[in-house]
Amino acid sequence: GESVGLHLPTLSVQEGDNSIINCAYSNSASDYFIWYKQESGKGPQFIIDIRSNMDKRQGQRVTVLLNKTVKHLSLQIAATQPGDSAVYFCAENTGGFKTIFGAGTRLFVKA
Amino acid sequence: EAQVTQNPRYLITVTGKKLTVTCSQNMNHEYMSWYRQDPGLGLRQIYYSMNVEVTDKGDVPEGYKVSRKEKRNFPLILESPSPNQTSLYFCASSLRQARNEQFFGPGTRLTVL
Numbered sequence: 001g002e003s004v005g006l007h008l009p010t011l012s013v014q015e016g017d018n019s020i021i022n023c024a025y026s027n028s029a030s031d032y033f034i035w036y037k038q039e040s041g042k043g044p045q046f047i048i049d050i051r052s053n054m055d056k057r058q059g060q061r062v063t064v065l066l067n068k069t070v071k072h073l074s075l076q077i078a079a080t081q082p083g084d085s086a087v088y089f090c091a092e093n094t095g096g097f098k099t100i101f102g103a104g105t106r107l108f109v110k111a
Numbered sequence: 112e113a114q115v116t117q118n119p120r121y122l123i124t125v126t127g128k129k130l131t132v133t134c135s136q137n138m139n140h141e142y143m144s145w146y147r148q149d150p151g152l153g154l155r156q157i158y159y160s161m162n163v164e165v166t167d168k169g170d171v172p173e174g175y176k177v178s179r180k181e182k183r184n185f186p187l188i189l190e191s192p193s194p195n196q197t198s199l200y201f202c203a204s205s206l207r208q209a210r211n212e213q214f215f216g217p218g219t220r221l222t223v224l
Contacts (some may be wrong), residue, residue: 034211043115043201044154044217089153097142097161097210098169101154 012108021075021105023090025070030092033066037074038087038104047075047088077107085109112140114215117202123222124192124222132187132219141207142215143185144169145177147198148218154201158183161207192223 015018036044048065050057063076087104128220156169160179175189178198203213
């Protein structure tokens with residue numbers, strides 16, 4: 001069935017380094033892929049999305065890369081800060097208004 | 112302040128006792144959705160609504176009901192809760208034309224004994 005998964009459940013990076021969070025998906029028909037950030041005790045917060053016909057999209061300090069050949073999605077965070085510590089979810093819109101989330105990756109930022 | 116609110120934030124109940132979790136948004140969003148979050152499983156969509164009186168099932172709708180009589184409200188109803196519905200529940204909303212950018216509420220932690 002449809003699934004969105006992650007390569008690593010946790011990621012630890014040094015403050016100031018770049019972070020790369022990876023995600024694998026299985027539904028080739030999805031039209032959008034999305035990244036959300038969830039801080040402890042809060043609901044998820046939208047970060048960035050990318051349409052399925054694009055390879056790369058940049059935001060403020062974040063870049064999302066989409067490789068449709070291997071069904072892989074990644075979120076790159078530049079100059080990681082302590083405030084970036086959170087759980088990051090990839091998600092996909094499978095058409096219409098249905099959204100499927102991955103299991104999440106916890107990012108730890110070491111000072 | 113633009114926000115999604117949920118009530119209650121915490122609830123402990125017993126098997127079979129009907130309950131409702133309310134969700135309200137003040138952003139005039141057409142789209143609203145309910146998710147449950149369980150450890151290791153991420154968020155799973157329960158139900159969603161594209162507009163007033165229009166709802167559809169997500170991936171895990173069994174044991175839940177919803178209604179959308181007003182644009183701002185989207186209550187989640189558990190007619191006969193069971194322990195496997197113990198979870199953290201999130202309501203979300205978005206503009207129809209920006210459905211990727213969902214705004215989430217603070218969550219409701221439900222425990223069914």
